[in-house]
Amino acid sequence: MRFRVISDVPGIARVAAYYAEVWQTSTDVLSSETLHCIRHAGGATIGAFDGDELAGATTGLFCPDGSVYSMIAAARAGVGHPLKLAQKDWAAGLGAKSMRWTYDPLVSRNARFNLVKLGAVVTEYTVDFYGPMNDGVNEGDQSDRLTVQRDLTGSRESHESVPAGEVTSTAPDGEPLARTDGERIWCRVPRDIVHVRKESRDLARQWREAVRGVFVDAFERGYVATSMSRDGWYELERK
Template identity: 85%
Template sequence: MRFHAITDVPGIARVARYYADVWETTLDVLSTETLHCVRHAGGATIGAFDGDELVGATTGLFCPDGSVYSMIAAARPGVGHPLKLAQREWAAGLGARSMRWTYDPLVARNARFNLVKLGAVVTEYTVDFYGPMNDGVNTGESDRLTVRWDLTGSREPHEPEPRGEVTATAPDGEPLRRTDGERIWCRVPRDIVQVRKDSPDQADEWRVAVRAVFVDAFADGYVATSMSRDGWYGLERR
């Protein structure tokens, strides 16, 4: 496996097509023109290659505050972690001390990757971040969590078991929110993509329910620091 920044227009166009394929849309997720402008402005699109095959890509911008904003990332299973480390190496080479990006709060596997595998922290919940979306992966309102990844050290992930009083019920009739008075736990579906295919209405109910937990928790000074294997976010005070 090799990783390198893509700087030529044909290569950038290939990445644009790759992003569209991953998001199962004929529309541009990020166009060739946009990706080339990002590169020209000092950002980078880093590709992951298995031989000549493009198996992952991520695009980031260097920000005025000295951080990197990761705009998008997609990869074949098993490639995401080394690809993110390659982006981290690029960012550190510019002197960046942290990296930020957003993701869908209902996608448990992404949450576990971000919070447990990388050791990042969720610091913000934004309602309908992009406005309504309609591609092969996303439909309806686009709530997003913002992740902050410290590039100067490593946070030891911990995964305390959900405990305490059940204070809210999920759309599937099972517990949604638990608290022991100090920590808060919030559950999401194990596979929201499948829920969206099987029952779009229930998927909307999940979004609204999880939104309520996170918005209130962040307003009270919490951040999300863990995701269990069975779909429970762990939130604790800053």
């Protein structure tokens, strides 16, 4: 697997088409013109190549505060982690101390990747971050997003989240949604929200609103999310 910064016109166009394919849309997720502007402004699109095949890509911006904002990332199975390491190396080469990005709080596999594998911490919950979305993955759902921050100067020890304590609310499937032991909070999300959306948009909306209620309340009280269990439980701790 090779990783390189893409700056040529055909390469940028190829990444724009790749993003559109992953998000199942005929319109641009990030157009070639936008990707070139990001590059010209000091950002970078990094591609992962398996021979001649584009196996993944990520695009980031260098911010005025010295951090890097990772706008988008997509990769086939097994490529995501080394791709993010390649982006980390690019960011560190610019002197960045941290990197941040957003993701859908209901996608448990992304939560586990971000919090456990990469050691990032969720610092913010934004309701309907993008407004209405019309791509094939998110169409019909609200675009709530969690913002995660990753320290590039060291590593955070990851741990398995094991929910405990009193059940404080119930999920749309009738099982516990949130627990607390008085100090920590655990919040459960579906194992596969993409499947839930396909089966029932209404049920997906109920999950969105239920999880939103737990996170918004917890963040207002000074919590951050630090881990995700294999069976879909976030762990939130006080800052």
